[in-house]
Amino acid sequence: MLSKRSPCQVAGHLRKRRTRGGAPVIVIPVKRFQDQVVVVTGGAKGMGAAVSRQFVEEGGRIVCLDIDAEAGEALAASLGASCLFYAVDVRKGEAIREAIQAGRGKFGPVNHLVNSAGVQGYSNALDTTEAEWDRVMEINLKSAWLAARETIPDIQSAGGGCVVNIASVNALHCQRNTLPYATSKAALLGLTRSIALDYGPTVRSVAICPGTVNTPMLEEALATFSEPEKMMQEIRDISIAKRVAEPEEIAKLIAFVCSADGSFMTGQAVRIDGGLGIEIGGVGNS
Numbered sequence: 569m570l571s572k573r574s575p576c577q578v579a580g581h582l583r584k585r586r587t588r589g590g591a592p593v594i595v596i597p598v599k600r601f602q603d604q605v606v607v608v609t610g611g612a613k614g615m616g617a618a619v620s621r622q623f624v625e626e627g628g629r630i631v632c633l634d635i636d637a638e639a640g641e642a643l644a645a646s647l648g649a650s651c652l653f654y655a656v657d658v659r660k661g662e663a664i665r666e667a668i669q670a671g672r673g674k675f676g677p678v679n680h681l682v683n684s685a686g687v688q689g690y691s692n693a694l695d696t697t698e699a700e701w702d703r704v705m706e707i708n709l710k711s712a713w714l715a716a717r718e719t720i721p722d723i724q725s726a727g728g729g730c731v732v733n734i735a736s737v738n739a740l741h742c743q744r745n746t747l748p749y750a751t752s753k754a755a756l757l758g759l760t761r762s763i764a765l766d767y768g769p770t771v772r773s774v775a776i777c778p779g780t781v782n783t784p785m786l787e788e789a790l791a792t793f794s795e796p797e798k799m800m801q802e803i804r805d806i807s808i809a810k811r812v813a814e815p816e817e818i819a820k821l822i823a824f825v826c827s828a829d830g831s832f833m834t835g836q837a838v839r840i841d842g843g844l845g846i847e848i849g850g851v852g853n854s
């Protein structure tokens with residue numbers, strides 16, 4: 569049990585205290601986002617849900633926007649009074665505005681925005697239809713701008729905060745037949761830089777570029793292959809880490825970026841990918 573007389577000075581994420589005998593070590597979790605309001609698009613599942621849980625664990629309040637009402641309501645029920653869920657199609661600017669206004673009305677002004685809503689789009693320049701192009705661009709790219717437009721004034725008034733856009737390693741490298749997806753993710757880096765430049769230093773903006781992450785999106789992608797487990801093994805094998813990431817690993821990085829610990833980071837694309845793409849292939853010495 570922790571002593572009520574423990575000093576409460578907070579210097580970092582975790583504060584350690586030793587007993588006189590040198591052990592045991594008590595680790596006191598520090599709530600870096602106490603009463604801060606965080607909007608998460610696509611927050612019902614996958615990385616967005618992990619981000620929502622991470623911020624709540626650290627004292628934050630989540631305004632979760634997602635098209636999947638069942639998953640969103642389940643997440644909100646599990647997080648209790650610290651999470652408000654709004655069923656929103658993030659392609660619609662008015663719907664985003666109304667949801668964020670409602671969240672602001674209950675929790676107060678927004679401190680950070682995490683854009684996680686996204687869909688895959690597998691095609692090439694000749695086969696992509698206009699409808700597919702628009703769907704992927706609107707969900708992966710336009711929604712991030714729309715949500716930023718609704719939250720930047722709050723972040724400015726608060727005196728600082730961060731807009732995080734979850735892009736992908738596909739923003740930096742390409743796989744065949746991923747034209748709509750790769751294009752949308754590369755453009756997110758431009759959006760990130762523009763927000764950082766136009767509204768910095770008060771508003772920071774950082775793009776996160778994950779490699780493969782164990783989420784429903786990955787499950788859906790694997791299900792399209794005749795041998796999903798074989799494909800999964802190939803995915804593991806192409807990174808140095810020889811595994812995929814868990815969504816919580818991405819959420820912890822995003823929390824760091826939004827916190828005071830990440831206050832020197834802005835305008836950048838940050839990779840978290842297990843070393844994907846480091847090996848260029850060709851003739852080596854081993």
Ligand SMILES: NC(=O)c1ccc[n+]([C@@H]2O[C@H](COP(=O)([O-])OP(=O)(O)OC[C@H]3O[C@@H](n4cnc5c(N)ncnc54)[C@H](O)[C@@H]3O)[C@@H](O)[C@H]2O)c1
Pocket residue numbers: 609610611612613614615616633634635636639656657658659683684685686687688707708734735736737777778779780781782783784785786
């Ligand atoms: N999983 C990966 O391997 C991976 C890797 C790199 C980047 N990403 C990106 O990370 C982000 C999160 O991906 P994830 O793997 O957690 O995916 P996910 O499918 O598990 O979660 C995405 C969420 O976005 C929501 N969403 C989709 N369309 C929407 C719409 N029109 N309106 C509102 N919400 C909508 C979904 O309902 C879902 O809850 C995405 O932008 C994705 O492109 C994923």
